[in-house]
Amino acid sequence: MPEILAPAGSLDKLKVAILYGANAVYVGGQKFGLRTAAENFTLDELREGVVFAHQRKAKVYVVLNSFLHDKDLAELPEFVRFLDEINVDAVIVSDLGVVRTVREHSKIDVHISTQASTLNVEAAKLWKNMGATRIVLGREVSVKEAGKIKREAGIEIEMFIHGSMCMAYSGNCVISNFTQGRDSNRGGCAHSCRFEYSLDFGLDTEEKKKAYFMSSKDLEGLRILPEFISEEIDSLKVEGRMKSHLYAGTMSKVYSEAIGYYQEHGNFLSDKMQEWELELSKVSHRAYTEASLVEPAGDDSIFNERENHQGNEWQMVGSVVEASEKGGIIIEVRNAFNQGDYLEVIPFTGNAFTLNTQEIMDLSLSAVTRTRPSTLIRLPYQKNIEVHNLVRARGLK
Amino acid sequence: MKYVSFANSLHDLSILKNEGHDEVILGHRDYSRFGKLDDEAFFELSTRARELSMRVVFEWDILMTENVFEKLSTRLESFTSQVDIMRVQDPGALEWTLKKTSFPIQFVAENANRNLSSLQGWCEYIGSRLNRLVLSIELARTTLKEFIEKLDVPCELLGFGRILLFYTPRNLLSPLESSQKVSFNEELSALGESEESPHRGFPIIENRHGTFMFHIKEFCLLEFREDLAQMGLSHFRVDLRWQDLALIQDLDNLKENYPQDLMKGFFLVNKTDVLFPKLKNSRLQKREGNYIGEVIESEKSKHLAILVKHPDGIKKGSEIRILHPKEEEFFVKIHWLKDSSLQEVDHLPQNSLALIPFVGGVWVKSQIFTV
Numbered sequence: 063m064p065e066i067l068a069p070a071g072s073l074d075k076l077k078v079a080i081l082y083g084a085n086a087v088y089v090g091g092q093k094f095g096l097r098t099a100a101e102n103f104t105l106d107e108l109r110e111g112v113v114f115a116h117q118r119k120a121k122v123y124v125v126l127n128s129f130l131h132d133k134d135l136a137e138l139p140e141f142v143r144f145l146d147e148i149n150v151d152a153v154i155v156s157d158l159g160v161v162r163t164v165r166e167h168s169k170i171d172v173h174i175s176t177q178a179s180t181l182n183v184e185a186a187k188l189w190k191n192m193g194a195t196r197i198v199l200g201r202e203v204s205v206k207e208a209g210k211i212k213r214e215a216g217i218e219i220e221m222f223i224h225g226s227m228c229m230a231y232s233g234n235c236v237i238s239n240f241t242q243g244r245d246s247n248r249g250g251c252a253h254s255c256r257f258e259y260s261l262d263f264g265l266d267t268e269e270k271k272k273a274y275f276m277s278s279k280d281l282e283g284l285r286i287l288p289e290f291i292s293e294e295i296d297s298l299k300v301e302g303r304m305k306s307h308l309y310a311g312t313m314s315k316v317y318s319e320a321i322g323y324y325q326e327h328g329n330f331l332s333d334k335m336q337e338w339e340l341e342l343s344k345v346s347h348r349a350y351t352e353a354s355l356v357e358p359a360g361d362d363s364i365f366n367e368r369e370n371h372q373g374n375e376w377q378m379v380g381s382v383v384e385a386s387e388k389g390g391i392i393i394e395v396r397n398a399f400n401q402g403d404y405l406e407v408i409p410f411t412g413n414a415f416t417l418n419t420q421e422i423m424d425l426s427l428s429a430v431t432r433t434r435p436s437t438l439i440r441l442p443y444q445k446n447i448e449v450h451n452l453v454r455a456r457g458l459k
Numbered sequence: 460m461k462y463v464s465f466a467n468s469l470h471d472l473s474i475l476k477n478e479g480h481d482e483v484i485l486g487h488r489d490y491s492r493f494g495k496l497d498d499e500a501f502f503e504l505s506t507r508a509r510e511l512s513m514r515v516v517f518e519w520d521i522l523m524t525e526n527v528f529e530k531l532s533t534r535l536e537s538f539t540s541q542v543d544i545m546r547v548q549d550p551g552a553l554e555w556t557l558k559k560t561s562f563p564i565q566f567v568a569e570n571a572n573r574n575l576s577s578l579q580g581w582c583e584y585i586g587s588r589l590n591r592l593v594l595s596i597e598l599a600r601t602t603l604k605e606f607i608e609k610l611d612v613p614c615e616l617l618g619f620g621r622i623l624l625f626y627t628p629r630n631l632l633s634p635l636e637s638s639q640k641v642s643f644n645e646e647l648s649a650l651g652e653s654e655e656s657p658h659r660g661f662p663i664i665e666n667r668h669g670t671f672m673f674h675i676k677e678f679c680l681l682e683f684r685e686d687l688a689q690m691g692l693s694h695f696r697v698d699l700r701w702q703d704l705a706l707i708q709d710l711d712n713l714k715e716n717y718p719q720d721l722m723k724g725f726f727l728v729n730k731t732d733v734l735f736p737k738l739k740n741s742r743l744q745k746r747e748g749n750y751i752g753e754v755i756e757s758e759k760s761k762h763l764a765i766l767v768k769h770p771d772g773i774k775k776g777s778e779i780r781i782l783h784p785k786e787e788e789f790f791v792k793i794h795w796l797k798d799s800s801l802q803e804v805d806h807l808p809q810n811s812l813a814l815i816p817f818v819g820g821v822w823v824k825s826q827i828f829t830v
Contacts, residue, residue: 073768104746110770131573131732132602159577178550178571182528184558185551192584200524202628207525231522234570234626239597240674240724241624241658245731247571255625257653261663263636264649275631275651276672354524361634383755383766384812389800392812394755425799425814426761436823438756438764438812449810 063321064290064298067220068314071303072101075310076111081410081450082311083318086121088154090303091141095125095249109148121151126160127175129247135159139167146170154198156233161192171195173220177233186215196220198299201227202354205286209293218296223283224313225301227353229255229276256369279365282350284338287320288330308378311408311452312345344376379405379453383438391441397458401431405455407447417453418444460688463615464697464707467495471704472507478707482514484546490531491518492668493700505541514543520567521668522549544590563590575606582612591615591693596678599729604690613693619681620698622674622724632665679721681714751779751827762814765827772808778830781821789818790830
């Protein structure tokens with residue numbers, strides 16, 4: 063069965079993703095990745111994250127997928143030796159110079175990033191010859207093609223199953239470089255593809271067409287899971303290191319439960335599919351597309367709309383900081399809610415359930431009728447609630 | 460330093476020959492991103508080029524998913540008798556050419572490949588079959604000079620022509636322009652602009668390979684030709700595929716007469732990473748070593764609640780430094796320490812919730828460090 067590989071933009075998100083079922087997470091250090099603005103991991107946090115993951119039989123991959131210049135590359139060996147020392151499971155690399163550096167200074171497995179746009183059998187063979195152990199295929203490759211690449215190149219294959227998508231072949235867009243002075247392939251992408259453009263087709267009419275013509279819908283491959291499995295794809299990746307705890311948790315839970323269901327039943331003939339889809343719809347997202355997973359992405363894969371994400375009616379209320387019979391349930395509140403509001407706890411396994419909000423106290427045991435963001439509240443103890451559980455609600459005011 | 464360019468007609472070939480070119484890049488429309496030549500035109504031009512003693516460079520620079528790759532590589536044999544050099548960009552095309560043919564190879568390393576080790580890696584992998592490396596225009600002059608000196612292979616650089624910003628296999632224009640139904644052999648073009656960008660008039664092309672967007676200005680290093688030659692650049696590429704190739708006959712005055720605005724790009728300096736420190740939240744970069752944790756509640760006159768991250772936990776009586784999100788610092792002693800049940804304790808371990816006395820001016824997300 064393929065592993066579910068979740069994004070972890072911080073140590074907290076790593077824990078959330080793994081506790082909710084991810085088999086592996088990918089994370090970034092303070093340099094060398096493509097998410098410059100993300101919180102990312104300090105060295106101490108990387109060390110702790112790897113221990114946390116390995117204790118739960120999960121893996122940690124570290125992104126080194128910037129197009130590094132020589133001055134960046136000079137700092138890489140020390141970091142790579144550190145990653146080797148703390149037993150990181152693999153690094154994700156898009157540049158041959160980085161592949162060479164990693165192999166020279168460590169024994170860490172090398173995964174070729176989707177930034178390298180590896181799209182065919184011969185390209186996979188080339189990277190295998192260079193010492194790569196896994197290819198993260200470009201998002202233009204179908205699952206069937208991926209199966210062929212795996213069989214004929216004889217290398218592990220990872221594919222994106224969910225999340226935001228570059229419209230361009232990954233690593234082949236330099237709009238930010240030349241228009242904003244920010245290297246998109248070193249973490250400075252300004253998301254120019256999400257802008258609205260006026261297009262002049264040179265016709266006689268003076269009217270220009272306005273469109274978000276370079277913006278892609280978000281990938282969602284839940285219903286294609288049987289194909290991923292039958293083609294023996296090794297790893298299914300969820301995009302989104304910049305996204306929320308709720309996103310990391312929900313994606314990890316839905317996809318790992320779906321894989322688990324298939325392992326047990328050998329099919330997806332169940333109402334569970336609709337439940338999983340409903341769960342995915344509760345997380346903020348653009349309209350979904352299967353993009354090129356089955357056929358090359360067509361017109362309907364373009365998200366020709368302003369960025370008004372769907373699923374926003376469901377919000378993350380907070381996360382559980384402590385849970386004990388003695389002290390009750392302590393929640394770090396992110397979005398305010400009122401006494402008596404309908405809230406759901408998302409358990410690590412099983413269905414979401416109602417959180418009793420009739421009796422809310424602050425940490426000092428004073429009664430609260432309306433909570434505030436960035437505060438802690440205490441609720442009476444409820445069974446089956448654990449630290450790091452996420453709490454969500456719909457239509458909060 | 461030699462010049463190299465593209466030809467789409469017999470007339471183009473004559474121009475290049477007259478300019479002293481000893482090779483020509485031919486773009487077949489199935490293999491080249493902007494290739495115009497069908498089979499017949501390719502054979503006609505390649506035959507003529509050889510008659511003119513010009514080497515024929517077959518441009519295979521599209522990126523290909525497996526299904527496309529399989530079809531194209533199978534068909535490629537029908538062209539090989541007319542080809543002297545293969546010019547590839549997709550690593551799959553490189554691997555295939557390396558293993559299935561004996562052609563010299565021009566490898567287009569314009570994408571990624573910003574460090575010397577990477578370029579040296581390609582040189583080692585391709586070995587004696589490497590005819591030329593095509594370098595990125597994002598390499599600044601000093602870097603180019605160093606790389607050209609250290610690489611033991613001829614190098615080529617775009618010297619004049621459009622700057623490609625974006626390449627997708629998806630058709631992005633035709634869904635918007637139904638009045639111009641585009642056939643497989645045709646090209647659709649538009650000029651784009653966005654209110655969110657100060658630039659106006661990005662040329663955009665849709666063809667059988669997808670959609671491409673270019674910079675509003677074209678790239679020009681004509682005034683640096685002597686400099687580049689002294690560096691040891693082997694080939695200076697002039698790309699006039701969207702203009703009249705006859706312009707190549709007067710390169711010295713091309714800049715003055717050219718209908719498009721021109722730019723040097725990053726040739727003098729590439730500072731596309733200088734803004735990165737501003738994109739980072741500097742506060743979040745300081746969590747190494749003596750970092751205890753973060754304030755997750757600040758309850759006036761009552762307490763600060765801290766989520767303890769340090770493996771040694773937190774101790775009553777210790778001196779701490781509190782770093783406010785706005786970088787203001789507070790130094791305090793922990794006079795009392797309570798757990799989440801409000802019980803006073805002397806020590807709390809990692810991952811627990813710790814309450815300490817309230818400190819005026821300290822907000823949520825302040826960071827706590829040992830002193």
